[in-house]
Each structure stands twice: as structure tokens, then as C-alpha cells.
Amino acid sequence: MKDQLEEIRRRALAELGDDAEAEVVENVRVRVLGRSGELTEIMRGMRDVAPAERPIIGKLVNDIKREVEARIEALQEHLRARQLERSLASARLDVTLPGVRIPRGHVHPVTRIMEEMLDILCGMGFEVEYTQDVEDDFHNFAALNFPPNHPARDMQDTFFLPGGMLLRTHTSNGQIRVLERRRPPLAVVCPGGCYRRDDLSVRAAPAFNQIEGFMIDRRGRITMSHLKGVLTEFAKEFFGETRVRFRGSFFPFTEPSAELDIYCLLCSGAGCAVCKYSGWTEVLGCGMIHPNVLRAVKLDPNEYQGFAFGMGVERTALMKLGIDDLRLFYENDVRFLGQFPSVAGGSR
């Protein structure tokens, strides 16, 4: 019986050579280990074996079983690997063919620039408030210290609507609207659409966007020095390292008034045709809120003061994107829009 077992083992291992095919392996498995295989048969014949020998034979059967099983396992592993290798090769893809694209839109550049500005300003402690486009004379002009018939009104050619209404000519109405609802201290930015009677052209449009910002606190706490600091920081974050300068100016609703220039983005201060050889480009208007504006919202200018600024989004976007035709923003040509990122936010 021992010899018989040795013979089973020898034959099995001989057939289970390194290059054994799957079929052979399966045959050996069935023949040796199967339900009616050789080893099972031996175990069935155990009662004919002398009791003293039974444990020895039993052990030998188990050893052979384990050995053959291990061998089969190893061969099957090997066979599976070979099989996989073959199937992989036949499943080869041309990886240079196009993928299945999930469509993704593009954010309008004016939104992108506006959001970028708002992100920077919010990071500096301003909060966003939206106000209305359809306005009355009081909120767009009178409360902002534009007396009736004052030539300053001619600077902003207004669209008039029925019922004494108008389309706001600037987002400065936001100062009045917000201050009618809320009291200082406040740091607010009001983005939104503005309208002026200009034909759509390379340089002008009848509708555009502005961001108005203002910061008000008790008298003496917020000064023009802070206006300079905040806007300088803003310009550096938004335009990158650039030189800035402030110039005196005039707006009815600020006193003192100023304008902020940055180094011309085209010539970096050297002077070119675009900046009329001054080396500078105007970016925004600003100033300390005029006492009459504070009075219009029933704040005592002896108790409160603050600064305000306003900038055009499209104009600034032209500058930053280095393009020179405003109409591109209104055409919505997908070949233009497609060049802007597919995420709504700014750069941060």
C-alpha cells in the first residue's frame, strides 16, 4: 500500500511539471484528489490495513494530498497569470483615441473678474450687499450730493424710465440703500449693473458692471490713509506687483476725492500710446464720503466718517486680460468664452 501511494505521488508530480497545461492539471486533480480519486480509494481501503499501520498510511495519504494540492495551487496560479497575460494583450486599446468628455461650461470673464475682486475685498473684511438697478432720483443723485441741474449730472448720461424712475448710473446708490437699513460700523461692497447712454462700442457700453465699496465708522477711526492702504493692497493682490499712485479728483459724493492709478500694464510705466505716454492707467475713483451723503442717510458727519470707492468691472477686465474691445464681453462668442476657466470663482 505504501508503494502504491508512492507510485501515486510520483506519477502525479511527474505529470504536474512546470509546463503542465490547465487540462492536465485538472485531470490530475480529479484523478488524485477527486471524490472517487486515487487517494479517496486508498482511504476507503483503510479497514483492510493493519491497525498499527493505519496512522502511518493515514499520514502518508495526508502528506501526499497536501503536496499535490500545493503543487496544483502553484500551477493554477501560474496558469491564471499566463491566461491574464494573454487576455490583456488581446484587449489592447488605442489610448490616443478621444475620451468621453463630460461637458463643462465656461464662466463669463466679467463674472470671473468680478468674483475675483469680491473675493479679495471680502478677504479684507468687506461684506457683499446687492442693491437695485431701477432707482429714483434721490438714491442715484440727490442723496449722493448731486444737486438738480448740477453739471456733475452731465458726466453720467442717464436712461430715464416712466414714473420718475431711472436706471442707476453707478453702484453708488448702494451706499444710500445700505445705510438706510444699517448703521455703522460697516464695510460693504455692492456689485451690480449700471447703465449710461453710450452706444455699444470698443470703449463704451450702455450697460456695464461696477463694484462700489465703502467703510464707515466713528469719526477719526477710518481715514483717507486707510483708504489708501486698503486700495493699495487691493491693487497689488488683483494686478500683481505694481506701483500705485493717488491723484486728487472730484466726485460729488466724496470729499476729498481721489483717483487711483496703477502702472500701465502695457508699458509698465515707460509710457505708450495707450496710457498717452504718462506710464499710468486709471483704475478707480474714491474718496472720503461727503458730509452731505452722511446727512442724507441721517448720520451726523461730526460723529461718523468713512471712505468709498467705485470701479468698473468691464474696464478693469479689459486691462487685466489685455484685450482692447469691450464688445467681446457682450457678443458671447463661444470661441471667446471658451478661453476662460470652467470654475466660477476667482483665482483663489
Added chain:
Amino acid sequence: MKLPLSWLREFVQIDAPAREIADRLSAAGLVVENIEQVEPAFQGVVVAHVIEAGRHPNADRLSLCQVDAGSKGHFSVVCGAPNVHSGMKAALALVGARLAGADKGQHGDGVPRLENVPPLEAAVIRGVRSEGMLCSERELMLSTEHAGILELPADAPVGTDLADFLMLPDTVLDVEITPNRGDCLSIIGLAREVAAIFGLELNIPRPRRVRGKAASEALPRFSVEIAAPDLCPRYAALAMTRVKIGPSPILIRRRLELCGMRALNNVVDATNYVMIEMGQPLHAFDLEKISGGAIIVRRADGDREFTTLDNVRRELQSNDLLITDQQKPLAIAGVMGGLNSEVSDSTTTILLESAYFEPDTIARTSRRLQLHSEASYRFARGIDRAGQATALARVAELIASSAKARTAGELVDIEARPAPAREITFDLSVVETLTGASLAPAETRRRLNAIGARTRPAGRGMLTVVPPPWRGDLNEPADLAEEVVRLGGLDDIPSGLPPRTSTRAVANPARVFFKNTREIMLGAGLDEVRTLAFTAPADNQRFSGIAQGVEPVKVENPLSMELSELRLSLLPGLTAALRFNLNRQAAAFHAFEIGKVFMTRDGGAAESLVLSAISYGPYLIAEIGHKGIDGGFFSLKGILQSWADAMNIGSRLAFRTASPSEVPFLHPARAAEVVLDDERVGYIGELHPGEAMRLELNAPCAVTELDLAKFISYGFAPRETIELPPRFPAIRRDAALVLERDLPADSVIKAVREVAPPVLESVEVFDVYEGQGIAPGRKSVALACRYRAKDRTLTDEEVNRLHSAVVEHTLKRLGAELRQ
């Protein structure tokens, strides 16, 4: 405002280069837009004395002149001008001179460069040698005048280079004057600024006093009455006789031209010259045309119309301020004079007006009449409240010299309403409180004095400041603080950051909503567009928006008919953008816009915020081995649903078949109203085939528009409670129901829900089929029902029982049968 530096230097001795003057004016709030270098269009031309102008021996029309050019020599010159005469001073182009204007007309409009012009040669004209040429203004390119030669003033120094004599070359700054600075609409005003900025002396010569007593001749009589002192507080007038109308001296004409004004005659030019120099608009009447010699300043009242000197008949309103005589209006005060009293070539007696009119009345009238003159421009911005008599004296001085006229009688100066005393108590610390700049009190005071304010100490750290009468814009301490920092170009103000504790910023929920909405729309493949709020009436009729029965808002002063209304919907803009892109070979257009629409409400205008989208053409692009998806109703609806799901309001958003009358621009069989919590908030559908045809589309175009007001208030709300993922498996049972074709799938779901056991987790339609095997007029709807209990695994028998009950109810409810 044009500022020739030669003129500026009459009042302030400034040597700084033009660029520096420009930069520092700009920094102080007077932006210099341009620096123009004015070069003479000639060289080699000198002032010469025509000693004798005799006849040319061989030509009647020509003169042969003996000309003295001082150190340059003595010349014999042939001249064809009719006005050449012995004793005159003229411009002599020497042999070798170059005249850019000499052959103007032969070269078209272009001005040749001086170095390209051939030098003048001595010539023999009709047998006589001419050693040079006496020049007309056109040849010197000083004006277009070519009827005769230029006659120079009698005191012009012989032999001087003409360019030097005329103060050419010159530099002209173009200064942008903000509306608050009427005082800078004058050379002297700008000179004062320059002096203040550079710390220089301002030197304004006083005009000669008007002497009342002229010759013994009879003086013309006139009177002045101010009947509207509220609109005209001050009116000064002066008569001049023996006026000889003619051209102005070359210097005056030259400067007017540099400042953008056309020269007319020696009287009108003088008034314009003084206006530019001092900022006081002046007017000259022909005194003989003033009935009774009476000047009355009054409101138009009953006068209805008036013809201004540009020969346009103007309609008047009763509040317009007029200058009249006893019978008729003579001028619209401060705006424009009349044709009936204009100075003409035959005028010999004039009445000069120098008045102060209230800015408001002039601005109102000139704006209403759309008549903006140099005078009204200045009056509207506010002129010197006290400068009338001085300007009158100055203009009299000029006219006396240029028109050989004499003043007749005293200068009449009526002040019907004195200027209110203006005193500002100025706490010097205000400069620092407001701007952060710490300036020495003495420097602050110096700057205030430099702009013409009078200051006197008023106790510790206080000044009493009397602003100058030409600065109507200075009324309170903040105004003075601005003057102080402005003159330093704002450089005295340090740059600092505000105290962080002063405010507490909160994220704006609407902005978060916009950002997230944009993000989802972009992620769904829609490009963001921005279109104009203005549209054509036809577009508003076509795309009437979400709300029904609303009237569009008409713009009262539109740019054009095409932009004469405010949009009721974003669709006009979106469809135009679609067409724009299709015209440029785009195959697809999927876009959205968040924007405002406008409607008439209570006689006024109201606005609301909407989200609109359009989807046309291939959406998921077909690739090798993959089918594409075209944009259409369901892909756009899916986008809205994903968006609502992301906002956690997906289950509250419903779509109901829309009645065509609500959305006439949509396909009547492919339109839905969008409902949020049972409230109609918008629509979605495919464009009506008629619209599609108008837009020349050849595939379905889906559009949607939602009123965002409701959505913003919901924001992106988080779920109130978070549920754990289910622990027990779900069991799915399907059912295919055959029912009436027109019954919406939604009603099947609703029927199921009526008897849904608590363990029915979800029910969805996963297929709809019509055609073979289904009776005509009916369709098969395949439902997937998913059952799950929270606390145990359901058994098959349990689910089968529940499911058949659900199906049975649904069949009965809808008159449906099971599909075999």
C-alpha cells in the same frame, strides 16, 4: 480747457518743463489729458517795415515794395496783395525761408513737414527781381486768411523773428476740468493753481481804470434794471463808442485759435479773450439796437420764443432768464445772444455785459435747449462771484486798443443781491482726522492762502477761513481739508490699514447662491453668458417672460428703437447669442445667464432676478464607440433637477404640463411650467417651431427661465437631519402598465404614492414604450418600485403581497392594464 504755456507765463513765472507741470496739475485733480507741442509752420520769416509800396513797372496788379528788415537788411519785394501799403508792418519771408503753407492747396489737406518744403528763392517776377515774399496768414498757416498779407501791429519790432514775436513755438496743455472747478476754466484760474502747487507768486496785472469822461461828444444813454435778483445778483455794463469793427490783432486771434475758438472780429474776439483769460463770460450788444437803451434782466414770463445768434428759433419757458430791452428779448442770459442785437460790421456803439447768473438757472436752460456755449458752460459751473467789474475793465482796455474805441460814460455795476458772507470755522486738526495727513499748521494755512482764501487765527488750532469768491465749491471744513491735501498731490497722506475690529463681515447668502448655481451650471456643460438689458419691443412681445400679463418698461430716452425697452425675459439675449454663434459655425450652444428682467408696476418699473438657459445641438459629444446626446427638453430638465437636488429642494420642484397661452413662444406639446411648493416659478420647454424657424434652427432648442427670488431665500439649505445609510437590503419589483397615451407619467407615480406602504422606498418610471404590441392611443409605462424596511430584511412573500396591492390600485385608478 486748453492752456497755452506762453499765456500761463504772463501770470506766473514758471520754468518747469511741461511734463512736470502736467503731472503736478494731474496729481492735484486737474488731469492733463494731452500735451501738444505747437511748432511754427515756417522758418526764416521776420517782422519787416514796408517803407514804400510802389507800382510794379510791368504789372498793374502787383506792387514793388521797399522793405526794411532791420538787422536782416533792406529788400526789394514784389507783392500781389491788395492791402499792402507804405508804412505797414508785415511778415517778410527771407530768401531761404521755408513756408509749410506756401503751396497749400496743391498738396491737398496734408501739411508738409517743414524740412521737406523747398526753401524760398529769389525770383524774377515780370522782369523785376523779388528778394523774398510778404506773407498772408495762410502762407504762415496762422489761419485760412489769404485775401491779403498779414498786417502786424505798428509796434512790432522790425527784424525780429516772427515765430518769436508770435510766441511760437508754444506748448498747449489740454486740462480736464471737473464740474466743481468753474474757476479753472480760465488761464488765470489755472495760473493760480500752478502758483499754489509750485509755491510761486501769482501776478495778475490790474486793467486800466475805466474813465467815464470821454470826449465832449454826446454820450450814449443806457440803463440797467435787474428784475430777477434771485437769478442774477449782479450785472455790470459799459458802453463804448467809435468802434471800428475789424479783425483782431494777430496775437489775440492766435491765442483764441490755440484755445479752440474761432476769431470773428475785434469786439467779439476781445470778449472771448477775456472770458478765457479770466473766466468771466462777456457779451457785446450793438447799443443802437437796444430799444431805449434799457437793459432789463428778467424771467421770460410771457415771451415764448427767441432767435439766438446762430439763427435758430428757441422755445422759451417762463422761468428762463432773459436780457431784454423795453420791447424785446436781446439774449438768453448766460447762454447765447440774439440775432437782433448782434454786433455787425457796421456797429459803432456797443454795450458790454459782464454779469453773474446763478449756475442752476443757466444749467437748466442750456440743458433744456441743448445749447451749450462757452459762456453757459462757465456760468453753469460757477464763475467768480465778484469779478464782473474787473473783467469789464479788461475787455474795455482790449477793445480800446484793437477797435480804436472809447469808453463812453461810467461803468455801471449793479449788485441787486450781495454775495452772502462765507466764513468757515476750520479746526486745523480736521485735516488729520479726515485724511491721516499731519501737516504743520503754518503749511496748512499757506496752502489755503495760495488758493486765494483769506485766513485768520480763531483760537487754539482754529482758523476762520473766507473762501475766495471764485470758489463757490468751498463750503465746509471737509472742502478745505481736500484743498490742503490736494495741493500736495495727496502725497502727504500716509498709507495704512484700518483697524480690523471695526466691522464683522458675513458671507452674503445670495452671493453663495449665485456662486453655487454658477458652479452647477458650468458643471452641467453650460457656458455663462451676459446680455444687454435693453431690447426691442418685438422681442418683448415674443418672449414675454415668466410673469403673465405684465407690461414691459419703455425707456424714455432710448439709444435706438432696437434698444427701446427693458427685457421681460433673458431669452431675446440668449437666442441672439445662439444665432450669433451658429452664424460662426458653432454646432451647439448650451448656455445660461443669471440676470435681471424688468416690468411695469404701479406706473413705475420693477425688477426681478431670473436664471435662464438655452440648449441646442449636440450636448454629450458622440465619440468612437459612444452615442452622443443632443440638447433638448430632457437634458435641460435634468440639469434643473440636478441643480435643485444640489440645493436640497429637488423633491419640492415639480413640472406640470403648461398651457400654451402661458408660454406662447414654446412648443405647445413640449412645454412645462416649473413649480416650487405649488407655486409657479418658471417654465421649461422647446422653442415653438415658429420661433425655431425664425431663428433658422434645424434641431429642437430647449429653453428655461426661473424666477430666482424664491430660490435665493431657500439658498443651499443643508438637510435638517442626517440619516444613517440603510442597514438592510432593498428589494425591487417592476411593473409595466399599459395606459392612455396622454396620461403623464407623473400621474402613475402619484397613483402609486396614494397607497404606498411605508416600506416603499422609491418609485420611478424607467421606460415608456409605444408601438408594436401596444394598442394605438395607449402606451406602456415601466415602473421600478424599491421596498426596504428600516429594521429587518423583507421577505419575498411580503414584498410580493405589497407590490401586487400597489399595482392593483394603480391599474384601477388609471384604467390601465398590466402589459403581457
